[in-house]
Amino acid sequence: MKIPKNNKLLGHAKKLRHEMTPQERKLWYLFLRKYPVKIYKKRIIGPYIVDFYCASAKLVIEIDGS
Numbered sequence: 001m002k003i004p005k006n007n008k009l010l011g012h013a014k015k016l017r018h019e020m021t022p023q024e025r026k027l028w029y030l031f032l033r034k035y036p037v038k039i040y041k042k043r044i045i046g047p048y049i050v051d052f053y054c055a056s057a058k059l060v061i062e063i064d065g066s
Contacts, residue, residue: 003055005044013049017042023063024051032061 020028020041032039032052043053045060052061 004046006047007044009044009047009049013042013044016049021063023066027061027063028052 024041028041037054037056039061040053040055041051043050045053050060051063053059054061
């Protein structure tokens with residue numbers, strides 16, 4: 001199943017990928033980046049931009065605050 005994507009959010013998602021919060025950066029560089037399953041940063045899912053997304057597990061990870 002293909003996930004619907006709002007292409008109008010593409011520029012904003014790209015900007016957010018480069019401007020991660022300290023908490024997102026820590027999780028990405030200490031754990032998720034080299035995880036054996038592919039995890040995407042700032043993925044567009046419908047009208048939303050999620051912090052992290054694992055397609056094989058159909059898992060969304062949202063980081064709110066510290």
